[in-house]
Every structure is written in structure tokens, then in C-alpha cells.
Amino acid sequence: MILQINFKSGMPVYLQIVDQVKAAAASGALQPGEALPSIRPLAEELRVNRNTVAKAYAELENEGVIETLPGRGCFLRENHSALREEVRRELLTQDVDQAIVQAHHFQVSREDFLKLVHERLDALEEKRRAHEDHKEAQ
């Protein structure tokens, strides 16, 4: 599971975490019973305070998405409601539109924008691959 925080969006960081964990669960990127990243390491990785992650996890627990065993960790629950295909499509479209509108606002041409998209696709794929290798090496 890869989390990406947008600090300039104005959206509370803890809600960004909540939404992305839900998205990962909805997509199957995070499997039922699987452990979520521990609060402390995740906070360090995202460069936010421990409590911000803790608040996100507490919210997820309240909504019944995860289960938290103090001293053990947090785990995705079996019975989590997966999002419907149309809803996922709509959420993704919103994110794509946001990027496109921003690009137009900054007067970036269609070609430059597509080039950037390919760059970032490659960069994040590379990062994800490194992550996997690291995990296997353990």
C-alpha cells in the first residue's frame, strides 16, 4: 500500500490517510486480515506527527474498516464494504480532472502535461518496485 499526502490541498492530512486506506481496501491492494503499517513508522515516512496517523486509524476503527489490537497493531477487518465500480471510477475521475485543471491554470500544454504524467507513472512504478524488492529481501 502506497500513501501519498498532498500537503497543499488544504484537506486534513488524517482524512487523506483515511480515504487512501479505504481506497486500498476497496481495490484489494490491502487484503482482509492484513496488517496496516504501524503508526510510528508510517508517520515518519509521511513526515507527519504520530498522532495524525493515530487519528486516521481511530477514525477507520470507528467506521468499522479496521480492527486495532493495542500492543499488536492494526488490521483490515474481514467485513469491509468494498466500493462499487462506478464510485471508484468517479473518485479517480475527480483526481484526474483536478490535475488537468491545475495544468491549464499553470498554462502547461497538453503535450507537456502528458509527458509529466508518463514521467510520474515511471517514477512511482520504480518506487513501488524498489519497495517490493526490499520487502522480499527481508
Added chain:
Amino acid sequence: MILQINFKSGMPVYLQIVDQVKAAAASGALQPGEALPSIRPLAEELRVNRNTVAKAYAELENEGVIETLPGRGCFLRENHSALREEVRRELLTQDVDQAIVQAHHFQVSREDFLKLVHERLDALEEKRRAHEDHKEAQ
């Protein structure tokens, strides 16, 4: 220009107004020199406090997007993007990354994602062109 406030998103209302005015300007829905809605009616329409709209307009003025002529109203300035190139690039990259990560969470393939990007580019370009025509027809 139509503004839509999402009270559940957690994003500060005044920032939602700021962003949407910027987006309207970027998309051509709001033309340079054109007047923005007055504070009082807009606040009523959006069901928010007048202070909140005033704060959004003050922020837009600070960023050089609009110009306030006391007693006359607020108007979109001619050259309203004053951010440095690297900063704009970084902000745009964040938006692109956000969309890509969301796509990954939803297990959308690279090809399908790029197809969606092209679709939305076309759709938004079409929308912008319609605005232009509407303006010329006036």
C-alpha cells in the same frame, strides 16, 4: 461561474472558494476584467458566513488573482499567475501523483489510466471551447 461547496470534505470552505475561482479563471469560465459575484449574495447562495467569502476574496487579492476596487466590486486581474516555475511544477506534480496513486489503489492498469486522462483532457477542452464560443457570441 458556478461554485460548489463540499462541507463534508474537511477542506476549509474559504480555500474551496479560492481554488474554484482560480479554476474558473483557468478554464475560461471567468474572463480577465470580469466581475466576481458580490460577497453578500454569494454568501447567501453558498449558505456560508459573509466573513468566509470575504476571507476567500482577501486571499485571492493577496495572491494577485483578483483586484478589489472598494465600492465597485472585485475583478479578475489580467495576469493572475505569479508563482515561480518550480513551485508550479511541484504543485502540478503533486496533483498528478495523487491521481496515479488513486489509480493504483483501484488497480487500474497504466493503459486504462492513460485512456482516462486523454478522455478527460478532451472533455475539459471541449467544455472550455464552449465557454469561448459563448463569450464571442455575446
Added chain:
Amino acid sequence: MILQINFKSGMPVYLQIVDQVKAAAASGALQPGEALPSIRPLAEELRVNRNTVAKAYAELENEGVIETLPGRGCFLRENHSALREEVRRELLTQDVDQAIVQAHHFQVSREDFLKLVHERLDALEEKRRAHEDHKEAQ
């Protein structure tokens, strides 16, 4: 209503506030419908953070003791359950015992302890009188 925070007791400050507001309500020192001190001034008087008082008031609202009207203030509700006489007596006895045990721990004689009690009774009565005068002068 006079609040007295004991910073060395280890008991959370916000719970001390909760208990003392309940005690004041139970005793009639705070009347139904009456306004509680506003968060900011009270926090300043007690030398604690605004949020600490806010948390105490939120807890009191959750328990149904007070009612909070955002932008207006916090008010004691009509239907608050007054404590039974025996319970009040028991709570007071606990506080007295705590002081006496502390005195013995510090090897303060019975006479010195009683002298201190009289001193503090006079001091706090004086303080309360000054408070009343200030209120009347307004």
C-alpha cells in the same frame, strides 16, 4: 464559581474542571440556565491551554450537564442530576483526608495544620469577596 486546579495531583486537568463544574452544579453554586465562564478567559485564569478547557466543556456536554451554543457560550442545563447528600459528603471527606495525610507525611503538627486551614479559609474568602465586588462593579 471558583475553580481550583491542582497541577501536581497527576489527575488530568480537564477532568478536574469537569468534576468541579459538576460539584458547583450539584451544590447550587451554579444555577440552571446560568452561563459558564467562557473558554478563553477561564483558560487564562487557570493558566492552562484553551483546548484543555474546551475538552472539559465538551465532556460536560456529552454527559448532558451543559449545553453549548457555538458563538454564544456554554450554559448549565435545566435537567442536571444533583448529587445525593451522602455522595457529596463522601467526596468532601476524601479531599479532607488527602490533605490530612499529606500533612502527616510532611510531619506537620495538628496545631500547625489547623492554623494553615484557617489561613486558607480566610485567604479564599477574601479572594471570593474581591471577585463579588468586581462583578457588582461591572
Added chain:
Amino acid sequence: MILQINFKSGMPVYLQIVDQVKAAAASGALQPGEALPSIRPLAEELRVNRNTVAKAYAELENEGVIETLPGRGCFLRENHSALREEVRRELLTQDVDQAIVQAHHFQVSREDFLKLVHERLDALEEKRRAHEDHKEAQ
């Protein structure tokens, strides 16, 4: 020596242990040179983690109240109050004030309050005397 933990008070458990050991020493229930309960059985009796009891004993040792002989146990030291006179006075004053304010909240008159103080002084003195007799009888 009987220890009683209140899990609802919000006061840290290890501090409750510290205070009650001090009170036991002050009241004579625990005599200088006498051994304190061992960590493991006490933790089981109080239903708390062993670390918590260990932390309390470490704090008591730091404050000079007890002495830890590794492998032998923990023992109450002969002279266990090392605070400066002003500090002790201040701590005691806080406890006295707390009781007085509680009395005021419960609208207990000065006379009734003083009567209660005398009652409790007598009661606790009696209790301490009983402890002394018990010790001499051994």
C-alpha cells in the same frame, strides 16, 4: 499495607502506587526498614502490568523514599522526606485549598467544614495509634 487502584480517576496508575506507598509510610502502616511487596505479586494483585509497578518503585527510589537492594527486594528508608520546606508547604496548601473549594461548592459552612476537619483528624489519629499498638504487640 493495602493498595487500591482507581482506574477511572484518570490519574496515572504508577503515580497512584507512589502516592499510596508514601501515604502508608506517613500513616505508619509501613515502617522504616520494612520490605515492600515484590513487583510480580503486587502487579498480579493490582491487575496491572509489571512495568507499571516497576516504574512506581523506580520513582520512589528516585525520590529517596525506598531503597532497592537487587535480588533482596525494596525497603522503606529511614528518612524518606527530602523535599525543601517551602515546597512541602506549597503542596500541602494545594491540598487544603482543594478541600476548601470543594466545601464551598457543596455550600458547606465554615463551621461545618472545621467540624469535619476535626473529626477526620481524630479518626486518622486513632487509626495511626492502632497501627502503633499493633506494631508494639508484635
Added chain:
DNA sequence: GTGGTCTAGACCACA
């Protein structure tokens, strides 16, 4: 090491 709580500072929305 794990998660949880209390206090604090800065900011938001509203009257």
C-alpha cells in the same frame, strides 16, 4: 516494540 491520552498552538467558521 505496540496503540492510547493529555496538553498545547494555530487556524477555521460564525455572531
Added chain:
DNA sequence: GTGGTCTAGACCACG
């Protein structure tokens, strides 16, 4: 001015 929220730092209890 009012109360409410988000983020952060320090500490607590537990395995």
C-alpha cells in the same frame, strides 16, 4: 467576541 478542529509533543500502559 464565541466554540470547534487539526496537528504536534510528551507521556502512559502494555507485550
